[in-house]
Amino acid sequence: MELSGTARALDESVRDPIYGRPCALYNVTARQIVQDGRGAAHWVTVFHDETSLPFFVEDETGRTMVYPRGARLLLKGKFDFSLGGADYLQGPQPEVERFVESLGLGGLNVEVEGWILEDGEPVCVFGCAGTDEDGDAEGPTWDESVEALKADAARWQAVGWEAALCRLRVERAAAGLPNPPPGSVVVRQDDAWPFVVSNEPQGRIASSLKWGALAKVALGPVIALGCGLSLLPFFLGR
Numbered sequence: 001m002e003l004s005g006t007a008r009a010l011d012e013s014v015r016d017p018i019y020g021r022p023c024a025l026y027n028v029t030a031r032q033i034v035q036d037g038r039g040a041a042h043w044v045t046v047f048h049d050e051t052s053l054p055f056f057v058e059d060e061t062g063r064t065m066v067y068p069r070g071a072r073l074l075l076k077g078k079f080d081f082s083l084g085g086a087d088y089l090q091g092p093q094p095e096v097e098r099f100v101e102s103l104g105l106g107g108l109n110v111e112v113e114g115w116i117l118e119d120g121e122p123v124c125v126f127g128c129a130g131t132d133e134d135g136d137a138e139g140p141t142w143d144e145s146v147e148a149l150k151a152d153a154a155r156w157q158a159v160g161w162e163a164a165l166c167r168l169r170v171e172r173a174a175a176g177l178p179n180p181p182p183g184s185v186v187v188r189q190d191d192a193w194p195f196v197v198s199n200e201p202q203g204r205i206a207s208s209l210k211w212g213a214l215a216k217v218a219l220g221p222v223i224a225l226g227c228g229l230s231l232l233p234f235f236l237g238r
Contacts, residue, residue, distance in 0.1 A: 005059035024055035028114035070189035128190035137176030
């Protein structure tokens with residue numbers, strides 16, 4: 001399935017950790033150079049966070065929910081900053097410096113990289129379509145879950161009832177519990193199909209997928225040959 005439209009966050013509470021703006025998807029990692037007991041320096045990941053919640057692709061026909069976990073991200077606007085001991089790769093930004101300070105790193109020899117798909121940004125998704133009605137896990141019924149939600153006012157008043165119901169469907173689908181019809185059409189990972197989320201032009205996405213497939217086909221024999229040559233001394237020595 002191919003979707004093109006506008007990325008919409010699940011609700012206003014989904015915000016990226018760098019700028020604090022509403023976003024549909026983010027994946028942020030911070031690394032710092034540290035020295036081990038022998039004095040050797042190497043990079044250590046000190047922070048990683050990514051959205052586990054789905055987002056919507058909105059077009060003139062409505063909204064389709066996308067579960068981004070496992071997707072290949074082809075997002076322009078990837079940021080990559082090195083602070084302290086190296087030049088900024090994209091120029092200093094106060095938001096990034098404040099983020100680094102919030103981690104208690106002091107801005108020394110720190111690299112921050114990631115992708116953010118902002119709310120309202122054009123997006124294209126290639127993936128496998130299904131519905132959120134499927135599920136055979138044992139647990140509360142939909143009506144029981146809704147009653148529990150109603151009783152927990154703090155859980156839904158902050159985001160609104162409709163957004164809370166949407167989150168409830170997401171939570172039940174993630175737990176393998178069935179949702180009531182009409183089921184929402186969703187796009188999620190399926191090992192039999194490519195799964196890509198991108199804000200690049202469709203032609204560039206298709207080209208990337210094509211070259212990726214060709215690379216696998218071309219490199220397969222090369223890897224096999226390399227493995228064979230590496231084992232050749234073993235067999236000759238027997």
